[in-house]
Amino acid sequence: MPTPTQQNALFLQAKQGEFAVASRPVPKLGPGEILVRNEASGLNPVDWKIQAYGIFVEKYPAVLGIDAAGIVEAVGQDVTRFKTGDKVLYEGLRTDGNDRATFQQYTLVPADLAAKLPDSLTFEQGAALPLALTTAAVGLYNQEGGPLFTPPWLEGGRGKYAGPIVVIGGSSVVGTLAIQLARLSGVSPIITTASLKNTALLQGFGATHVLDRNLPAAALREEVVKIAGGPVSTVYDAISLPETQNAAFDLLAPGGKLILVLASAVDEEKKKNANDRSIVGTLGLIQLPQNVEFGRALYSKLTSLLEAGDLKPLRVEVVPGGLGGIPTGLEKLKNDQVSAAKLVVRPQETA
Numbered sequence: 001m002p003t004p005t006q007q008n009a010l011f012l013q014a015k016q017g018e019f020a021v022a023s024r025p026v027p028k029l030g031p032g033e034i035l036v037r038n039e040a041s042g043l044n045p046v047d048w049k050i051q052a053y054g055i056f057v058e059k060y061p062a063v064l065g066i067d068a069a070g071i072v073e074a075v076g077q078d079v080t081r082f083k084t085g086d087k088v089l090y091e092g093l094r095t096d097g098n099d100r101a102t103f104q105q106y107t108l109v110p111a112d113l114a115a116k117l118p119d120s121l122t123f124e125q126g127a128a129l130p131l132a133l134t135t136a137a138v139g140l141y142n143q144e145g146g147p148l149f150t151p152p153w154l155e156g157g158r159g160k161y162a163g164p165i166v167v168i169g170g171s172s173v174v175g176t177l178a179i180q181l182a183r184l185s186g187v188s189p190i191i192t193t194a195s196l197k198n199t200a201l202l203q204g205f206g207a208t209h210v211l212d213r214n215l216p217a218a219a220l221r222e223e224v225v226k227i228a229g230g231p232v233s234t235v236y237d238a239i240s241l242p243e244t245q246n247a248a249f250d251l252l253a254p255g256g257k258l259i260l261v262l263a264s265a266v267d268e269e270k271k272k273n274a275n276d277r278s279i280v281g282t283l284g285l286i287q288l289p290q291n292v293e294f295g296r297a298l299y300s301k302l303t304s305l306l307e308a309g310d311l312k313p314l315r316v317e318v319v320p321g322g323l324g325g326i327p328t329g330l331e332k333l334k335n336d337q338v339s340a341a342k343l344v345v346r347p348q349e350t351a
């Protein structure tokens with residue numbers, strides 16, 4: 001079948017406006033790019049935050065969406081890694097031109113920032129991974145001021161590290177990937193917080209100790225010190241709400257690093273008595289200049305990491321209705337109604 005010239009996309013029509021499905025052109029390929037027919041697109045908390053708070057996007061109508069997996073529809077000049085018909089997963093990008101976002105049926109992707117999807121994973125499982133994987137990986141391995149561990153996909157990185165880590169919010173999509181990467185890096189014990197109903201699931205990903213996310217800060221510190229033998233040098237806060245950040249900061253040993261996924265909200269008073277403890281933010285956007293090289297290396301190894309089971313797929317929940325189902329899914333994310341799962345839609349099922 002020839003590639004269509006028009007497609008369905010979900011537009012955020014105006015700043016803090018409503019979402020609506022409408023038609024837009026299928027993007028035109030450039031050199032080094034692939035055109036992907038999206039079979040699954042993942043929803044992220046940032047998508048509802050953009051709509052609710054009017055942040056990050058200036059040009060409207062805008063197509064959002066960062067996570068996807070699908071089938072290569074066409075390849076641009078100079079692309080040798082992929083051919084038409086390959087199954088891939090990739091991290092998209094919001095841009096003014098809308099061509100790289102994933103809440104649409106076809107997306108343009110830089111070929112060196114996509115990976116073949118192993119047959120053992122569904123499209124939905126593939127679409128669950130990209131942004132969270134980058135966010136976890138950049139925080140541990142590539143963020144200036146962070147721990148800058150050697151990634152486990154580079155020579156000498158696998159199992160290189162010993163010593164504890166705490167992952168706040170291990171059942172979040174980002175937290176689950178941080179646990180898995182910490183395991184590949186050799187870090188142990190891997191202590192995490194979550195609802196205790198998710199304990200077995202998180203142990204399956206590599207957590208050694210799952211603590212109740214509702215523990216008060218002092219009790220959490222007491223438990224962590226008991227398990228780790230003292231305060232710890234690395235804490236990854238995958239939730240980064242003011243209360244988790246402040247509790248997380250108190251878990252750090254002198255010189256330790258707190259990695260955040262949202263802006264810092266650690267109390268000024270705590271920071272004054274930091275004792276060389278530091279706070280670093282992580283940005284999971286793989287197409288940012290500071291992440292591109294790192295991303296290329298990761299995506300060149302991602303298929304084999306998935307095939308070998310080094311990285312395990314996450315639980316997914318399919319939101320019905322194709323692209324038109326996204327607003328319902330975002331409402332669930334906003335209302336904290338999703339536990340230990342990634343919400344995905346199937347763009348080709350859009351009515």
Ligand SMILES: NC(=O)c1ccc[n+]([C@@H]2O[C@H](COP(=O)([O-])OP(=O)(O)OC[C@H]3O[C@@H](n4cnc5c(N)ncnc54)[C@H](OP(=O)(O)O)[C@@H]3O)[C@@H](O)[C@H]2O)c1
Pocket residue numbers: 044045046131132135168169170171172173174175193194195196198213238239241244260261262282283284285333338339340341
């Ligand atoms: N900086 C970046 O580039 C970047 C990239 C991606 C995401 N983010 C941000 O990272 C955060 C997580 O995103 P996500 O997609 O991973 O979220 P998510 O999976 O939708 O988060 C839901 C999970 O969070 C857990 N949770 C909620 N509050 C918690 C708390 N106080 N303590 C421990 N666990 C808690 C819940 O655990 P239980 O069900 O077990 O209770 C649930 O499993 C969001 O704020 C998002 O905007 C930032």
